[in-house]
Amino acid sequence: MKINKKELLFRMARIRKVEETIAEKYSEQEMRCPTHLSIGQELVGAAAGMILQPNDYAVSTHRGHAHYLGKGGDMNAMVAEIYGKVDGCARGRGGSMHLVDQKVGFMGTTAIVGNSIPVGVGLGLSIKMANETRVSAIFLGDGCIEEGVFYESANFSAVQNLPVVFICENNLYSVYSPLAVRQPKGRVINEMVHSLGLKTFVEEGENVEDTYNCMLDAVTFARGRNGPVFIEISAYRWREHCGPNYDNDLAYRTEEEFLDWKARDPLDTYRKSLLETGQISESELCELDEKVCAEVDAAFEFAVNSDFPDNAEAYIDEYAP
Numbered sequence: 001m002k003i004n005k006k007e008l009l010f011r012m013a014r015i016r017k018v019e020e021t022i023a024e025k026y027s028e029q030e031m032r033c034p035t036h037l038s039i040g041q042e043l044v045g046a047a048a049g050m051i052l053q054p055n056d057y058a059v060s061t062h063r064g065h066a067h068y069l070g071k072g073g074d075m076n077a078m079v080a081e082i083y084g085k086v087d088g089c090a091r092g093r094g095g096s097m098h099l100v101d102q103k104v105g106f107m108g109t110t111a112i113v114g115n116s117i118p119v120g121v122g123l124g125l126s127i128k129m130a131n132e133t134r135v136s137a138i139f140l141g142d143g144c145i146e147e148g149v150f151y152e153s154a155n156f157s158a159v160q161n162l163p164v165v166f167i168c169e170n171n172l173y174s175v176y177s178p179l180a181v182r183q184p185k186g187r188v189i190n191e192m193v194h195s196l197g198l199k200t201f202v203e204e205g206e207n208v209e210d211t212y213n214c215m216l217d218a219v220t221f222a223r224g225r226n227g228p229v230f231i232e233i234s235a236y237r238w239r240e241h242c243g244p245n246y247d248n249d250l251a252y253r254t255e256e257e258f259l260d261w262k263a264r265d266p267l268d269t270y271r272k273s274l275l276e277t278g279q280i281s282e283s284e285l286c287e288l289d290e291k292v293c294a295e296v297d298a299a300f301e302f303a304v305n306s307d308f309p310d311n312a313e314a315y316i317d318e319y320a321p
């Protein structure tokens, strides 16, 4: 299948822009929830969103903005949710870490590391039981691999041959802890997962189209009812673990490491390469930027102008009907 390159660039750019705007406005103290930004990691959410069908399911983590937007989640509802407003996707009660948009199969994000994994596997089981051809995508971080629930979920999805796509963004860190202090020396995550019985795919995440094609192969395999797949993609978050700032001064990672990844920014590199190879023109890039800015500005305006939830809202939707 041919990649819609301009669409992929656009999707990465809009995720970057909305998150940069969150970072810029965060100090106004109108967004009062903890917010984990994916700036630097936009590729996975953008590509997955194009490869997955609207009726495929997806679940994600605390760092879920890119996945939600990639899957087609409503940007207005996301920004309103971060502002704690009633027009937010969780009616302003969840904040950044509780994004949901069932219309596009985005079934939720949670603050608890590993928590959404069994939900995604359960959705995969529901697909199998209904004999459907959709897939269930589970976005997770490298830190999730240290949670027991990951192993149960991977095992169950393998033994049941479920159409589940585990998409692991390995950004090297869990908060301030590098992989070296969390997992045994020499472990290669995708190899370890392969030994659990899943078909595995791995990408450096630097080359946008290679990463897209790898994800497409993986999703196609799972959709063909061949069993669950696990994709490990390298990525790097530019900002602090939680919040809008940079935190390299804390010395849990080096400025050199950060600058090295930043210089290989998939978004910037892809933009330049499409331009240099004549696949996009300067004027098309201007149009793309204008479109992105207009959408993001409108989303913040929508959120700011929305109302806070009424107090009575605290007592509804507490339990499933």
Ligand SMILES: Cc1ncc(C[n+]2csc(CCOP(=O)(O)OP(=O)(O)O)c2C)c(N)n1
Residues within 6 Å of the ligand: 062, 063, 111, 112, 113, 114, 140, 141, 142, 143, 144, 171, 173, 174, 175, 241
């Ligand atoms: C069960 C659980 N343990 C610890 C935490 C605290 N915590 C929040 S995010 C996070 C890091 C997870 O790392 P990773 O899965 O690699 O995701 P990343 O933040 O790198 O995107 C931790 C430890 C938590 N929320 N839930």
Ligand SMILES: [Mg+2]
Residues within 6 Å of the ligand: 141, 142, 143, 169, 170, 171, 172, 173, 174, 175
């Ligand atoms: Mg991580």
